[in-house]
Amino acid sequence: MESTFRPITPGHVHRWGGAALLVARRRDLRGSPVLSPAERRVADALPGRRRTEWLAGRLVARRLVREVLAGAAHGVEILPRADGSPHLLADGAPVPAVHVSLSHTAHHVAAALAPGPVGVDLCETASAPAVLRVADHILSARERSVVGTDRPEALAGAWALKEAAVKADRSGIYGDAARGIEILGLRPPVLGGGRPAMVWRVGGAVLALVLAPAGNRG
Known part of the structure; x- marks a missing residue:
């Protein structure tokens, strides 16, 4: 694959x-x-x-x-x-x-x-089943359709993107903060709110980098 x-x-x-x-x-x-x-x-x-x-x-x-x-x-x-x-x-x-x-x-x-504010996060692809179990808490129905539920690397990427984004915002992965940062695309990664983002594969893990929106980089 x-x-x-x-x-x-x-x-x-x-x-x-x-x-x-x-x-x-x-x-x-x-x-x-x-x-x-x-x-x-x-x-x-x-x-x-x-x-x-x-x-x-x-x-x-x-x-x-x-x-x-x-x-x-x-x-x-x-x-x-x-x-x-x-x-x-x-x-x-x-x-x-x-x-x-x-x-x-x-x-x-x-x-x-x-x-400016930056977030980096790693998620092992083997953690995809755990991501799937909490998907309803961090992903909207639209995001789940973008990410899919049968691709471990994509699920790991979605988690890493969300985690990196809330790190850049200095907030937490659970609750309203993560749901407020929408994944609009995964390949290439596109996040709502004008947040530049990139995702890579490294060995058996996925690595995401998210920068603060342009107006928040001072």
Whole structure:
């Protein structure tokens, strides 16, 4: 069966719509990120599996920062806001006009940087049955007709798009927020509200990147 989405190469920095994106396979990651005291406190408070995922996300994000913001890696922290969304700081101060988003699954990790609000999300194709079970909560009848219910990659893509979009808006996947962001097309991805979006295939996962509407990128 033909893939719904075009592939993206893991381990390389990609640029799309003004954003920089890096996705890696978890098995390819080596070492641990050097954490600030504040980051270490966050990591130490997490349970074991969640801590491992959190550290993997910071490892990929730091590599992206080094490659995109030359010379800015020293003193950089990625800490959660009060709502849990990540933000980038340098020497304790927010980095102006640089927004960050992270995502991880059991097999992949992704990070994105952009001048305005950005969301990145990964969904393993094997998670399609779980997406189907909650489809009524996040997809309208029209969206289900666009996505279909018999294509695992398309279902994973729909979830990743919704999750990436609510991350860019700093809201949550369940409830009215996700239903308010309509998937108008999947190949290529088209979202309501003027949100630029792209979806790729990486191994057994789908990766979505969503940018804030043009008027909200300041």
